[in-house]
Every structure is written in C-alpha cells, then in structure tokens.
Amino acid sequence: MKIAIVDCGAGNLHSLAKGLALAGDVEVAIETDPVAAICADALVLPGVGAFGSAMERLAPAREQIRDALLGGLPCLGVCLGMQLLFDASEEGAGDGLGVIAGRVERLRARRVPQMGWNLVAPEPAESLAARPFHAYFANGYVCRPRDEGVVTAWSRHEDDRFAAIVRTARTVGVQFHPEKTGRDGLSLLAAWLRAAAGAPAMSPAREAAR
Numbered sequence: 455m456k457i458a459i460v461d462c463g464a465g466n467l468h469s470l471a472k473g474l475a476l477a478g479d480v481e482v483a484i485e486t487d488p489v490a491a492i493c494a495d496a497l498v499l500p501g502v503g504a505f506g507s508a509m510e511r512l513a514p515a516r517e518q519i520r521d522a523l524l525g526g527l528p529c530l531g532v533c534l535g536m537q538l539l540f541d542a543s544e545e546g547a548g549d550g551l552g553v554i555a556g557r558v559e560r561l562r563a564r565r566v567p568q569m570g571w572n573l574v575a576p577e578p579a580e581s582l583a584a585r586p587f588h589a590y591f592a593n594g595y596v597c598r599p600r601d602e603g604v605v606t607a608w609s610r611h612e613d614d615r616f617a618a619i620v621r622t623a624r625t626v627g628v629q630f631h632p633e634k635t636g637r638d639g640l641s642l643l644a645a646w647l648r649a650a651a652g653a654p655a656m657s658p659a660r661e662a663a664r
Contacts, residue, residue: 616629
C-alpha cells in the first residue's frame with residue numbers, strides 16, 4: 455500500500471514517515487505536490503506548523519483534496535493536519551479543507567500551548583483505540599466540530615475538554631502525535647493502516663488527478 459505524506463511546509467515529516475513504516479508493511483513517500491498525493495492509496499496530513507501557511511500551500515489543490523476525501527480516499531490528519539480538515543481557524547486566515555464542519559480555536563487555558571503527555575479517552579465506538587491511553591500533545595489550538603458526533607475520543611487540558619480523535623467517512627484526525635506516543639501510538643497507526651487497506655473504488659477526483 456502506498457501512503458503519501460503531504461509536505462505542507464511543516465515539520466515532523468520524517469518521524470511520521472518512520473512511524474508509519476514501523477506500523478505496517480507500506481511504502482511511504484513525502485509528496486510536495488498535493489494533487490499527486492491524492493493518487494496514493496491513502497493520504498496523511500502532517501502536523502507541526504501554522505494553519506495559515508499550511509493552507510496556503512494546499513490552496514491550489516483544496517477542492518481536489520476535499521473531493522477525494524469526501525469520495526472515500528483514506529486520510530489521517532495529525533495535529534495541525536487534523537485542524538486542516540475543518541472549515542477555518544483562529545490561528546490564521548484562509549479556508550480549511552472543510553471536510554469536517556467546525557472551527558479551530560485557541561485552547562481555553564492558562565498554560566498554552568499544551569506540551570507533553572495527556573490522557574486520550576476513546577468513545578466506546580472508536581475502533582482505532584480500544585482503551586484510554588496517554589499520548590504526546592504539542593498544540594495551542596483545538597478543533598470544535600459543529601457536530602460532536604464526529605468525535606471518537608476526548609482529552610482535557612486544564613478545564614478545556616476537546617476532541618482528541620475525530621472521524622468522518624474514511625478520514626481520521628488525531629490532535630496528538632502518534633509517532634511520538636510509543637507503543638500505543640504505533641498501535642493506532644497500525645489500526646488506521648488496516649482500515650485504509652480496505653479502501654473503496656477510486657473517486658472521480660482521484661481519477662482526474664491521475
């Protein structure tokens with residue numbers, strides 16, 4: 455299975471690629487062309503950086519990426535990558551991908567950003583994580599979905615409860631860094647890869663990109 459990590463001008467690409475390679479028998483490529491990236495079997499939006507600059511890189515292919523994800527291309531958004539799935543962000547100007555309705559807002563806490571380990575509490579229906587676990591977070595902003603039904607795991611920083619994992623169709627977003635979360639993070643990546651391997655037929659957006 456071919457996995458494309460989109461280079462959004464953010465960091466952490468190589469550690470994420472290494473984590474995916476450790477989690478499954480996959481071919482991982484870092485792709486600077488987002489249109490070419492949607493031709494892979496699954497897409498990863500990585501996550502260290504700023505919303506505005508990342509979306510500026512993705513803007514020329516925004517509609518194609520959005521159509522591909524809505525059409526069934528498996529996607530994993532990591533930290534900033536999860537935030538890019540939403541409509542907009544307080545952190546920067548410009549539209550997000552709009553795959554999940556809602557906004558990205560600054561953490562409602564005294565200590566911002568959140569740096570370090572925090573508990574992730576999955577909902578009973580979450581299939582990627584069977585039990586609560588501690589994950590590594592590095593974020594000052596969090597996602598506020600319009601419909602909390604997309605949230606499959608929660609976390610809390612001080613008094614602010616926020617979405618730790620979201621899912622819609624074949625798109626998953628995680629606010630933490632699974633590649634830095636040890637065994638539990640690799641288990642989550644492996645579960646996502648297994649789910650992605652059962653991808654449906656190619657969407658029209660991906661056909662056009664090819």
